[in-house]
Amino acid sequence: MLPIGSVDLSSLIGNPERLSAAGTAGAGATGTNAAGAEADGFVSQALASAAGVASSAAAAANASAPAIAGVSPTAGSTIAASDASSGSFSQVLQNAVQEVNGKMQAADVAKTNLLTGETSNVHQAMIAVQEANVAFSLMVEVRNKLVDSYQELMRMQV
Amino acid sequence: MMNLIPGVDATASALNAENIRMDVVAENIANAYTTHGADGQPYQRKVVSFEAMLDPAGTGQTTVQVSQVATDNTPGETIYDPSNPDANKEGMVKMPNVNLSTEMVDLMTSSRAYEANLAVIRNARQMAAKALTIGH
Numbered sequence: 444m445l446p447i448g449s450v451d452l453s454s455l456i457g458n459p460e461r462l463s464a465a466g467t468a469g470a471g472a473t474g475t476n477a478a479g480a481e482a483d484g485f486v487s488q489a490l491a492s493a494a495g496v497a498s499s500a501a502a503a504a505n506a507s508a509p510a511i512a513g514v515s516p517t518a519g520s521t522i523a524a525s526d527a528s529s530g531s532f533s534q535v536l537q538n539a540v541q542e543v544n545g546k547m548q549a550a551d552v553a554k555t556n557l558l559t560g561e562t563s564n565v566h567q568a569m570i571a572v573q574e575a576n577v578a579f580s581l582m583v584e585v586r587n588k589l590v591d592s593y594q595e596l597m598r599m600q601v
Numbered sequence: 602m603m604n605l606i607p608g609v610d611a612t613a614s615a616l617n618a619e620n621i622r623m624d625v626v627a628e629n630i631a632n633a634y635t636t637h638g639a640d641g642q643p644y645q646r647k648v649v650s651f652e653a654m655l656d657p658a659g660t661g662q663t664t665v666q667v668s669q670v671a672t673d674n675t676p677g678e679t680i681y682d683p684s685n686p687d688a689n690k691e692g693m694v695k696m697p698n699v700n701l702s703t704e705m706v707d708l709m710t711s712s713r714a715y716e717a718n719l720a721v722i723r724n725a726r727q728m729a730a731k732a733l734t735i736g737h
Contacts, residue, residue: 542603566616570609570722577605577729584733 539585543578550575606725610656612718614664619715621667622649626708633699636687643687644697646673646704673698 553571556562604610625647632644652668655661675698683692 539603564617564620566620566719566722567613570606570613573722573726574606574609577726577733578603580730580733581605588736 540582543582546575546578604660605729607728608662608721608725610658610660611662611664612721614666615718616715618651618665618667619711619718622711623708625649625670626704626711629699630701630704632697633701635697636685636694643677643695644699646697646699647671648673
Protein backbone atom coordinates (compact mmCIF):
# COMPACT_ATOMS: atom_id res chain seq x y z
CA MET A 444 0.00 0.00 0.00
CA LEU A 445 2.81 2.38 0.74
CA PRO A 446 4.41 1.99 -2.69
CA ILE A 447 1.14 3.21 -4.24
CA GLY A 448 1.21 6.30 -2.07
CA SER A 449 4.81 7.12 -2.73
CA VAL A 450 4.41 6.49 -6.46
CA ASP A 451 1.46 8.89 -6.49
CA LEU A 452 3.35 11.48 -4.52
CA SER A 453 6.51 11.21 -6.53
CA SER A 454 4.67 11.28 -9.83
CA LEU A 455 2.99 14.46 -8.69
CA ILE A 456 6.00 16.06 -7.12
CA GLY A 457 8.22 14.99 -9.96
CA ASN A 458 5.84 16.39 -12.57
CA PRO A 459 8.15 18.60 -14.58
CA GLU A 460 5.42 20.82 -15.97
CA ARG A 461 4.16 21.81 -12.55
CA LEU A 462 7.41 22.12 -10.74
CA SER A 463 10.09 23.35 -13.03
CA ALA A 464 12.23 25.18 -10.50
CA ALA A 465 11.41 23.21 -7.38
CA GLY A 466 11.43 19.89 -9.23
CA THR A 467 14.79 18.73 -8.00
CA ALA A 468 14.12 19.81 -4.45
CA GLY A 469 10.77 18.02 -4.59
CA ALA A 470 12.33 14.79 -5.81
CA GLY A 471 14.86 14.97 -3.01
CA ALA A 472 12.14 15.47 -0.44
CA THR A 473 10.20 12.49 -1.80
CA GLY A 474 13.18 10.21 -1.52
CA THR A 475 13.79 11.06 2.09
CA ASN A 476 10.18 11.57 3.06
CA ALA A 477 10.51 9.31 6.10
CA ALA A 478 12.89 11.80 7.64
CA GLY A 479 10.54 14.50 8.83
CA ALA A 480 13.30 17.06 9.14
CA GLU A 481 14.16 16.84 5.46
CA ALA A 482 10.57 17.12 4.28
CA ASP A 483 10.17 19.96 6.74
CA GLY A 484 13.19 21.65 5.28
CA PHE A 485 11.86 21.31 1.80
CA VAL A 486 8.50 22.82 2.64
CA SER A 487 10.05 25.72 4.45
CA GLN A 488 12.38 26.18 1.50
CA ALA A 489 9.34 26.23 -0.78
CA LEU A 490 7.77 28.69 1.65
CA ALA A 491 10.83 30.90 1.48
CA SER A 492 10.83 30.89 -2.31
CA ALA A 493 7.09 31.49 -2.46
CA ALA A 494 7.33 34.32 0.06
CA GLY A 495 10.23 35.74 -1.87
CA VAL A 496 8.19 35.67 -5.06
CA ALA A 497 5.27 37.27 -3.25
CA SER A 498 7.36 40.07 -1.81
CA SER A 499 9.12 40.74 -5.09
CA ALA A 500 5.77 40.71 -6.86
CA ALA A 501 4.50 43.16 -4.27
CA ALA A 502 7.64 45.25 -4.69
CA ALA A 503 7.14 45.26 -8.44
CA ALA A 504 3.54 46.29 -7.95
CA ASN A 505 4.62 49.07 -5.62
CA ALA A 506 7.33 50.18 -8.01
CA SER A 507 4.85 50.36 -10.84
CA ALA A 508 2.26 52.10 -8.69
CA PRO A 509 3.86 55.59 -8.79
CA ALA A 510 3.96 55.40 -12.56
CA ILE A 511 0.19 54.96 -12.71
CA ALA A 512 -0.56 56.97 -9.59
CA GLY A 513 -2.31 59.59 -11.61
CA VAL A 514 -4.68 57.05 -13.08
CA SER A 515 -6.16 55.52 -9.95
CA PRO A 516 -4.76 56.81 -6.70
CA THR A 517 -7.58 55.29 -4.63
CA ALA A 518 -7.09 51.71 -5.78
CA GLY A 519 -3.86 51.27 -3.88
CA SER A 520 -5.27 52.64 -0.66
CA THR A 521 -8.31 50.34 -0.70
CA ILE A 522 -6.09 47.32 -1.25
CA ALA A 523 -3.86 48.39 1.62
CA ALA A 524 -6.92 48.82 3.86
CA SER A 525 -8.25 45.35 3.11
CA ASP A 526 -4.76 43.92 3.70
CA ALA A 527 -4.58 45.52 7.11
CA SER A 528 -7.95 44.08 8.14
CA SER A 529 -7.39 40.45 7.04
CA GLY A 530 -3.63 40.08 7.55
CA SER A 531 -1.05 40.60 4.84
CA PHE A 532 -0.97 38.38 1.80
CA SER A 533 2.36 36.87 2.75
CA GLN A 534 0.89 36.06 6.18
CA VAL A 535 -2.03 34.23 4.58
CA LEU A 536 0.37 32.41 2.29
CA GLN A 537 2.60 31.46 5.16
CA ASN A 538 -0.34 30.06 7.13
CA ALA A 539 -1.43 27.99 4.13
CA VAL A 540 2.05 26.58 3.60
CA GLN A 541 2.33 25.78 7.29
CA GLU A 542 -0.95 23.89 7.09
CA VAL A 543 0.36 21.90 4.13
CA ASN A 544 3.51 21.21 6.11
CA GLY A 545 1.38 20.05 9.04
CA LYS A 546 -0.51 17.66 6.79
CA MET A 547 2.74 16.23 5.45
CA GLN A 548 4.02 15.74 8.98
CA ALA A 549 0.72 14.09 9.98
CA ALA A 550 1.09 11.75 7.00
CA ASP A 551 4.64 10.96 8.12
CA VAL A 552 3.46 10.19 11.64
CA ALA A 553 0.68 7.95 10.30
CA LYS A 554 3.14 6.09 8.08
CA THR A 555 5.62 5.66 10.93
CA ASN A 556 2.89 4.43 13.27
CA LEU A 557 1.79 1.91 10.66
CA LEU A 558 5.31 0.66 9.97
CA THR A 559 6.25 0.41 13.63
CA GLY A 560 3.04 -1.45 14.36
CA GLU A 561 1.55 1.13 16.68
CA THR A 562 -1.66 1.14 14.66
CA SER A 563 -2.93 -1.37 12.15
CA ASN A 564 -5.18 0.99 10.22
CA VAL A 565 -3.78 0.98 6.73
CA HIS A 566 -6.56 3.18 5.42
CA GLN A 567 -5.85 5.98 7.92
CA ALA A 568 -2.23 6.20 6.85
CA MET A 569 -3.23 6.11 3.18
CA ILE A 570 -5.87 8.81 3.66
CA ALA A 571 -3.36 11.01 5.50
CA VAL A 572 -0.86 10.56 2.67
CA GLN A 573 -3.49 11.37 0.04
CA GLU A 574 -4.61 14.47 1.95
CA ALA A 575 -1.02 15.67 2.14
CA ASN A 576 -0.67 14.90 -1.57
CA VAL A 577 -3.70 16.99 -2.56
CA ALA A 578 -2.74 19.82 -0.20
CA PHE A 579 0.74 19.86 -1.66
CA SER A 580 -0.52 20.04 -5.23
CA LEU A 581 -2.81 22.90 -4.21
CA MET A 582 0.22 24.71 -2.80
CA VAL A 583 2.15 24.06 -6.01
CA GLU A 584 -0.72 25.49 -8.07
CA VAL A 585 -0.77 28.63 -5.93
CA ARG A 586 2.99 28.96 -6.34
CA ASN A 587 2.67 28.56 -10.11
CA LYS A 588 0.07 31.31 -10.22
CA LEU A 589 2.33 33.57 -8.18
CA VAL A 590 5.26 32.96 -10.47
CA ASP A 591 3.02 33.53 -13.50
CA SER A 592 1.81 36.85 -12.14
CA TYR A 593 5.37 37.92 -11.32
CA GLN A 594 6.51 37.07 -14.83
CA GLU A 595 3.51 38.89 -16.25
CA LEU A 596 4.58 42.00 -14.35
CA MET A 597 8.14 41.59 -15.53
CA ARG A 598 6.93 41.52 -19.13
CA MET A 599 5.28 44.92 -18.68
CA GLN A 600 6.38 47.66 -21.11
CA VAL A 601 8.01 50.64 -19.40
CA MET B 602 -8.24 23.11 9.00
CA MET B 603 -8.80 22.90 5.28
CA ASN B 604 -10.79 19.94 4.07
CA LEU B 605 -9.53 19.25 0.57
CA ILE B 606 -10.89 15.76 0.00
CA PRO B 607 -14.70 15.86 0.29
CA GLY B 608 -16.33 13.39 2.67
CA VAL B 609 -13.05 12.00 3.89
CA ASP B 610 -14.00 11.90 7.58
CA ALA B 611 -17.23 10.00 7.03
CA THR B 612 -15.50 7.51 4.76
CA ALA B 613 -12.62 7.01 7.17
CA SER B 614 -15.04 6.25 9.99
CA ALA B 615 -16.87 3.76 7.77
CA LEU B 616 -13.58 2.02 6.94
CA ASN B 617 -12.85 1.80 10.66
CA ALA B 618 -16.28 0.34 11.36
CA GLU B 619 -15.92 -2.24 8.59
CA ASN B 620 -12.53 -3.19 10.01
CA ILE B 621 -14.16 -3.94 13.35
CA ARG B 622 -16.92 -5.92 11.66
CA MET B 623 -14.28 -7.95 9.83
CA ASP B 624 -12.53 -8.58 13.16
CA VAL B 625 -15.76 -9.90 14.67
CA VAL B 626 -16.45 -12.17 11.68
CA ALA B 627 -12.90 -13.50 12.00
CA GLU B 628 -13.50 -14.25 15.69
CA ASN B 629 -16.72 -16.08 14.86
CA ILE B 630 -15.10 -18.22 12.15
CA ALA B 631 -12.05 -18.92 14.30
CA ASN B 632 -14.27 -20.15 17.13
CA ALA B 633 -16.71 -22.09 14.96
CA TYR B 634 -15.78 -25.33 16.77
CA THR B 635 -14.87 -23.98 20.22
CA THR B 636 -16.89 -26.04 22.68
CA HIS B 637 -15.33 -24.64 25.82
CA GLY B 638 -15.05 -20.91 26.54
CA ALA B 639 -13.85 -19.07 29.63
CA ASP B 640 -17.22 -19.73 31.30
CA GLY B 641 -17.17 -23.42 30.39
CA GLN B 642 -19.90 -22.91 27.81
CA PRO B 643 -19.54 -23.22 24.03
CA TYR B 644 -18.62 -20.05 22.10
CA GLN B 645 -21.54 -17.76 21.28
CA ARG B 646 -21.20 -15.83 18.02
CA LYS B 647 -20.92 -12.04 18.15
CA VAL B 648 -22.70 -9.49 16.00
CA VAL B 649 -21.82 -5.81 15.47
CA SER B 650 -24.30 -2.99 15.14
CA PHE B 651 -23.43 0.38 13.66
CA GLU B 652 -24.74 3.78 14.65
CA ALA B 653 -24.57 7.19 13.01
CA MET B 654 -22.90 10.00 14.89
CA LEU B 655 -21.89 13.61 14.29
CA ASP B 656 -18.20 13.86 13.42
CA PRO B 657 -16.33 14.59 16.68
CA ALA B 658 -13.76 16.58 14.68
CA GLY B 659 -16.46 19.18 14.04
CA THR B 660 -16.65 18.92 10.25
CA GLY B 661 -20.44 18.55 10.40
CA GLN B 662 -20.36 15.22 8.59
CA THR B 663 -22.39 12.28 9.86
CA THR B 664 -19.93 9.51 10.53
CA VAL B 665 -20.47 5.91 11.56
CA GLN B 666 -19.20 3.98 14.53
CA VAL B 667 -19.73 0.57 16.06
CA SER B 668 -22.33 1.05 18.78
CA GLN B 669 -21.94 -2.38 20.32
CA VAL B 670 -20.61 -5.87 19.76
CA ALA B 671 -23.45 -8.01 21.09
CA THR B 672 -23.58 -11.75 21.69
CA ASP B 673 -26.01 -13.86 19.68
CA ASN B 674 -27.72 -16.03 22.32
CA THR B 675 -29.52 -18.48 20.05
CA PRO B 676 -28.56 -22.00 21.18
CA GLY B 677 -26.13 -23.98 19.04
CA GLU B 678 -26.73 -27.52 17.93
CA THR B 679 -25.94 -30.50 20.12
CA ILE B 680 -24.02 -33.37 18.52
CA TYR B 681 -23.15 -36.89 19.68
CA ASP B 682 -19.38 -37.19 20.22
CA PRO B 683 -18.47 -39.23 23.33
CA SER B 684 -14.73 -38.80 22.68
CA ASN B 685 -14.95 -35.02 23.19
CA PRO B 686 -13.76 -33.91 26.66
CA ASP B 687 -16.72 -31.53 26.81
CA ALA B 688 -19.27 -34.29 26.22
CA ASN B 689 -21.84 -34.86 28.99
CA LYS B 690 -22.81 -38.22 30.49
CA GLU B 691 -24.89 -39.13 27.45
CA GLY B 692 -21.98 -38.29 25.10
CA MET B 693 -23.67 -35.15 23.75
CA VAL B 694 -21.60 -31.99 23.05
CA LYS B 695 -23.03 -28.48 22.79
CA MET B 696 -21.51 -26.77 19.71
CA PRO B 697 -21.17 -23.01 19.12
CA ASN B 698 -24.06 -21.30 17.34
CA VAL B 699 -21.73 -20.24 14.49
CA ASN B 700 -23.01 -21.03 11.01
CA LEU B 701 -20.13 -20.83 8.55
CA SER B 702 -22.37 -19.92 5.60
CA THR B 703 -23.78 -16.95 7.52
CA GLU B 704 -20.29 -15.84 8.51
CA MET B 705 -19.03 -16.07 4.93
CA VAL B 706 -21.94 -13.92 3.74
CA ASP B 707 -21.13 -11.41 6.50
CA LEU B 708 -17.50 -11.46 5.41
CA MET B 709 -18.43 -10.73 1.80
CA THR B 710 -20.81 -7.95 2.81
CA SER B 711 -18.13 -6.35 4.95
CA SER B 712 -15.50 -6.69 2.26
CA ARG B 713 -17.75 -5.15 -0.41
CA ALA B 714 -18.72 -2.30 1.91
CA TYR B 715 -15.03 -1.64 2.50
CA GLU B 716 -14.44 -1.58 -1.26
CA ALA B 717 -17.33 0.82 -1.75
CA ASN B 718 -15.82 3.23 0.76
CA LEU B 719 -12.43 2.94 -0.91
CA ALA B 720 -14.10 3.86 -4.20
CA VAL B 721 -15.58 6.95 -2.55
CA ILE B 722 -12.13 8.02 -1.33
CA ARG B 723 -10.58 7.38 -4.73
CA ASN B 724 -13.22 9.42 -6.56
CA ALA B 725 -13.13 12.24 -4.03
CA ARG B 726 -9.37 12.46 -4.40
CA GLN B 727 -9.65 12.47 -8.19
CA MET B 728 -12.23 15.26 -7.97
CA ALA B 729 -9.87 17.35 -5.85
CA ALA B 730 -6.97 16.67 -8.21
CA LYS B 731 -9.11 17.53 -11.27
CA ALA B 732 -10.27 20.77 -9.68
CA LEU B 733 -6.63 21.78 -9.31
CA THR B 734 -6.18 21.55 -13.09
CA ILE B 735 -8.70 24.36 -13.68
CA GLY B 736 -6.88 27.05 -15.61
CA HIS B 737 -4.40 24.73 -17.30
